Amino acid sequence: MSDPQIEAKDLLAQLAANLATHLDILGPRGLDKEIYKYSLIPAGKLFRPSLCALAYMEETKNYELKKQLSERKDIALFASFLEMHHVYTLIHDDLPAMDNDDYRRGRESSHKKFNEWKALLTGDGLNILSFHLLSHMNSPIALKLLKIATRCTGSNGLIYGQYLDLSSMMNDSFKNVRQTHLLKTARLIQLALVGGQALAKNTIDGTTKEYWKFGESIGLVFQFLDDLDDLREENSHEQEINPWKKYKDQCHVELFKHLNRCQSFLDTRPVIKQYIERYLNKNIDVLKENQDFYLKNGFQEQELLKIFASFNLTSHH
Amino acid sequence: MSDPQIEAKDLLAQLAANLATHLDILGPRGLDKEIYKYSLIPAGKLFRPSLCALAYMEETKNYELKKQLSERKDIALFASFLEMHHVYTLIHDDLPAMDNDDYRRGRESSHKKFNEWKALLTGDGLNILSFHLLSHMNSPIALKLLKIATRCTGSNGLIYGQYLDLSSMMNDSFKNVRQTHLLKTARLIQLALVGGQALAKNTIDGTTKEYWKFGESIGLVFQFLDDLDDLREENSHEQEINPWKKYKDQCHVELFKHLNRCQSFLDTRPVIKQYIERYLNKNIDVLKENQDFYLKNGFQEQELLKIFASFNLTSHH
Numbered sequence: 251m252s253d254p255q256i257e258a259k260d261l262l263a264q265l266a267a268n269l270a271t272h273l274d275i276l277g278p279r280g281l282d283k284e285i286y287k288y289s290l291i292p293a294g295k296l297f298r299p300s301l302c303a304l305a306y307m308e309e310t311k312n313y314e315l316k317k318q319l320s321e322r323k324d325i326a327l328f329a330s331f332l333e334m335h336h337v338y339t340l341i342h343d344d345l346p347a348m349d350n351d352d353y354r355r356g357r358e359s360s361h362k363k364f365n366e367w368k369a370l371l372t373g374d375g376l377n378i379l380s381f382h383l384l385s386h387m388n389s390p391i392a393l394k395l396l397k398i399a400t401r402c403t404g405s406n407g408l409i410y411g412q413y414l415d416l417s418s419m420m421n422d423s424f425k426n427v428r429q430t431h432l433l434k435t436a437r438l439i440q441l442a443l444v445g446g447q448a449l450a451k452n453t454i455d456g457t458t459k460e461y462w463k464f465g466e467s468i469g470l471v472f473q474f475l476d477d478l479d480d481l482r483e484e485n486s487h488e489q490e491i492n493p494w495k496k497y498k499d500q501c502h503v504e505l506f507k508h509l510n511r512c513q514s515f516l517d518t519r520p521v522i523k524q525y526i527e528r529y530l531n532k533n534i535d536v537l538k539e540n541q542d543f544y545l546k547n548g549f550q551e552q553e554l555l556k557i558f559a560s561f562n563l564t565s566h567h
Numbered sequence: 568m569s570d571p572q573i574e575a576k577d578l579l580a581q582l583a584a585n586l587a588t589h590l591d592i593l594g595p596r597g598l599d600k601e602i603y604k605y606s607l608i609p610a611g612k613l614f615r616p617s618l619c620a621l622a623y624m625e626e627t628k629n630y631e632l633k634k635q636l637s638e639r640k641d642i643a644l645f646a647s648f649l650e651m652h653h654v655y656t657l658i659h660d661d662l663p664a665m666d667n668d669d670y671r672r673g674r675e676s677s678h679k680k681f682n683e684w685k686a687l688l689t690g691d692g693l694n695i696l697s698f699h700l701l702s703h704m705n706s707p708i709a710l711k712l713l714k715i716a717t718r719c720t721g722s723n724g725l726i727y728g729q730y731l732d733l734s735s736m737m738n739d740s741f742k743n744v745r746q747t748h749l750l751k752t753a754r755l756i757q758l759a760l761v762g763g764q765a766l767a768k769n770t771i772d773g774t775t776k777e778y779w780k781f782g783e784s785i786g787l788v789f790q791f792l793d794d795l796d797d798l799r800e801e802n803s804h805e806q807e808i809n810p811w812k813k814y815k816d817q818c819h820v821e822l823f824k825h826l827n828r829c830q831s832f833l834d835t836r837p838v839i840k841q842y843i844e845r846y847l848n849k850n851i852d853v854l855k856e857n858q859d860f861y862l863k864n865g866f867q868e869q870e871l872l873k874i875f876a877s878f879n880l881t882s883h884h
Contacts, residue, residue, distance in 0.1 A: 278722035282730050286722065342691060345664075347683035366664035367733050370687075374659060374694065375722035381698050382717035385710055393702055393709050400699035405595035405603065405692035413599050416684050 253520040254313040258528060261300055261315060265329055266293045268321045272330040276386065277379055285372045286379075289360045290337055297529075298336055298442040299329035304522045305446030305461060313521060324387040328395070328445045331383040335403060336438060338376035339412075341369050348416065389452050395445055402437040411437070424497040428470070428504065435476075436469025464515040467508035468526065474505045475533050478557075482543055502553065509560050534558055570837035571630040575845060578617055578632060582646055583610045585638045589647040593703065594696055602689045603696075606677045607654055614846075615653055615759040616646035621839045622763030622778060630838060641704040645712070645762045648700040652720060653755060655693035656729075658686050665733065706769050712762055719754040728754070741814045745787070745821065752793075753786025781832040784825035785843065791822045792850050795874075799860055819870065826877050851875055 270291055278286055306325045307313050319326050344351040344359040345366065352362045361369035384396050401407055411434025414420045420430040443461040448454050474493075478501075481492050494501050516523040537544070537558065544554055587608055595603055623642045624630050636643050661668040661676040662683065669679045678686035701713050718724055728751025731737045737747040760778040765771050791810075795818075798809050811818050833840040854861070854875065861871055 278727065280723070280727045280730065281734075281736075282722060282727065342687060345687065347662075347664075347687055368730075370659060370662065370664055371726055371729055371733075372722075374655075374690075375726045377691065377694055378717050378721040378726070381713065382721055385714035385717055387710075393704075393713075396698065396710075396713065397702035400695050400702055404695040404699055405599060405689075406597070409688055409692045409695070410595065410597045410599065412688055413597065413685075416688075417598075419598075 253524075256304065256307070256313055256315060256521045256524065258300070258525060261303060261525075262293075262296055264315055264319050265296045265299045265303060265333075266291075268319065268326045269293055269296075269299070269330045269333055271321045272327065272383060273334075273379075276382055278375065282368070282372065282375070285360060285364050285368055286376065288363060289341055289372060289376070290334065293333065294355055296329075296333060298332040298438055300525060301439060301465075301522070302329045302332055302442040302446035304519075304525055305443045306450045308519045308521055309447050309450030309457070324389045324392070325446065325449050327383045327387055328449060329442075331380045331399070332438065332442050332445070334376045334383065335380040335399075338373045338380065339408065341373040341376070343412070345369060345373075348412075389449055391448055391452055391454060394454060395448065398444060399441055402441040407433055407437045411435070418491070421491050421493070421496060424493070424500045427493045427497060431470055431473040432466065435473040436466050439469040439472070440465030460515060464512060467511040470508045471505060471512065472529075474501055474508075475530075477501070479533070479536060481547065482540060498548070502557075505557070506560060570841075573621065573624070573630055573632060573838045573841065575617070575842060578620060578842075579610075579613055581632055581636050582613045582616045582620060582650075583608075585636065585643045586610055586613075586616070586647045586650055588638045589644065589700060590651075590696075593699055595692065599685070599689065599692070602677060602681050602685055603693065605680060606658055606689060606693070607651065610650065611672055613646075613650060615649040615755055617842060618756060618782075618839070619646045619649055619759040619763035621842055622760045623767045625836045625838055626764050626767035626774070641706045641709070642763065642766050644700045644704055645766060646759075648697045648716070649755065649759050649762070651693045651700065652697040652716075655690045655697065656725065658690040658693070660729070662686060665729075706766055708765055708769055708771060711771060712765065715761060716758055719758040724750055724754045728752070735808070738808050738810070738813060741810070741817045744810045744814060748787055748790040749783065752790040753783050756786040756789070757782030777832060781829060784828040787825045788822060788829065789846075791818055791825075792847075794818070796850070796853060798864065799857060815865070819874075822874070823877060 273286060273290055277283070303319055303325065307315075307318050310318065312318055319329070340354060341360045343349050344354055345361055351359055353359060357363070359369075360372060364372075381396070381399075384392060384399065387395070389395070403409070411430050411432070414426060414430040415434060420426050440462050443465040444454075444458055447461040448458050451457070477493050480488060481494055483489060483492075489495065512526070516526065534557075537554075541554060545551065590603060590607055594600070620636055620642065624632075624635050627635065629635055636646070657671060658677045660666050661671055662678055668676055670676060674680070676686070677689060681689075698713065698716075701709060701716065704712070706712070720726070728747050728749070731743060731747040732751060737743050757779050760782040761771075761775055764778040765775050768774070794810055797805060798811055800806060800809075806812065829843070833843065851874075854871075858871060862868065
């Protein structure tokens with residue numbers, strides 16, 4: 251039997267449609283509605299909701315996209331929860347008091363388009379709306395998922411990652427870099443995978459733990475690749491604090507360690523594997539195009555070839 | 568049989584102790600811990616948690632403070648949820664992009680004491696931590712309460728009230744004033760009362776609706792009295808946008824209408840009544856002390872006497 255296939259663009263379209271519906275049905279009805287809409291739609295690549303939905307379908311062994319992700323189902327609510335929560339963190343991150351970014355996804359950031367207090371309130375509103383979506387779930391583990399979700403996203407999770415980042419403690423040691431990436435990036439990805447898996451069986455068990463560990467590894471892989479990409483940023487401050495600048499060898503080791511850890515998990519999860527491979531291939535294409543930049547900036551050709559080769563998960567069989 | 572008595576200071580002490588414990592057990596363990604602690608402790612008058620706890624004891628007909636409010640119980644978690652959530656709104660409200668207040672409860676506001684991004688993140692963290700507390704409840708109606716809570720506090724509740732306030736649409740009409748007060752002030756008070764009542768019976772029923780309506784009225788009463796107090800603010804902008812300035816007659820009518828609506832509810836709720844009476848009496852004392860100010864600012868003596876008299880709930884029997 252051949253592996254099941256899920257087209258990334260079909261998945262994206264379904265999740266984006268659900269997100270719009272959930273915002274429309276459960277979101278604001280007042281004049282602030284347009285700010286929420288502007289911030290959420292058009293959606294980005296919906297990375298977290300996609301992983302969540304794929305985990306769900308992988309565990310139910312049912313890959314009928316529209317049926318499995320119909321807007322009324324708990325999994326659809328959980329996927330939209332992830333994106334709303336993620337977008338609230340982006341809106342607040344972009345504020346002048348935080349990263350002070352005027353642009354997001356190729357458009358003006360919310361506070362530039364509207365104003366600061368409106369962006370601040372919209373972030374708060376999306377934060378709360380994300381949990382409102384969870385309250386509409388019917389699963390017997392809904393409250394348990396709320397507990398995990400608020401732990402992953404809260405002051406011992408994502409928010410503490412932001413604290414370490416902004417306080418520049420992140421760069422005091424490689425251990426802190428790793429901790430920041432774990433909290434700020436991996437936790438929400440872990441939550442996405444765990445939520446999808448657990449909702450498939452309506453229980454939290456040993457398999458949930460496998461997804462948790464995989465999410466940790468894939469989250470770190472993505473963040474270290476993102477950092478590698480960010481090395482080409484023109485902003486000199488961003489350059490200076492990039493972990494590949496200060497801890498290149500340790501970044502290499504960490505990247506490969508976690509890529510390797512993903513292998514056996516992915517071998518039995520075909521649709522997640524397809525998605526991750528496509529994602530990594532896009533990354534490698536960009537890096538290859540910019541090979542000259544990296545060679546000029548202290549990377550050895552061998553190091554680069556090793557990174558490029560590692561992305562091809564299939565070759566590890 | 569004489570009415571049960573609950574000393575406001577004993578209630579406050581118990582709720583404050585629970586709040587500190589919940590922050591300690593379920594809150595941040597990192598270096599940001601001190602910002603959370605500074606923002607939450609020492610607690611204010613714990614108005615919302617107090618109403619919540621009193622509603623719970625009123626409905627269980629058990630007034631043993633320490634036993635009823637021991638920190639592990641759902642009602643104790645819900646009371647702390649209310650305060651954490653309230654304090655997150657205060658931290659964000661005080662930010663320069665919002666009301667730009669340097670002081671709060673007689674001390675520097677969180678962003679003045681620490682800095683803006685730390686205050687912003689701490690607000691976000693408290694918002695999430697408040698819902699984390701709800702996830703620790705055991706009640707069969709925990710998820711239903713999450714649904715009501717996120718509706719009251721979200722973009723169709725408290726947050727939209729803040730939007731109306733900051734966009735200065737609040738003062739376009741008395742209808743808007745009323746709507747803003749309802750969303751920004753009453754909703755969290757309604758949630759406090761409804762949460763306490765519903766947790767006493769582990770069900771949401773007709774009595775819940777009575778608490779909801781009472782919360783609406785008492786919330787509006789308190790906000791209009793607060794506005795009356797704020798008239799003496801020296802900030803001329805605050806003065807200008809005060810509803811008693813522009814809509815004095817309508818404020819009078821609204822205040823009395825809702826005071827009257829509270830009467831029959833309170834007649835059968837002795838400990839809530841005691842608490843509200845004490846609260847109103849403190850308000851009246853301050854207003855009486857400043858009678859001259861109000862007389863100089865367009866109020867008639869008769870109007871003032873009517874307000875003073877209305878505060879004495881017992882006299883309405």
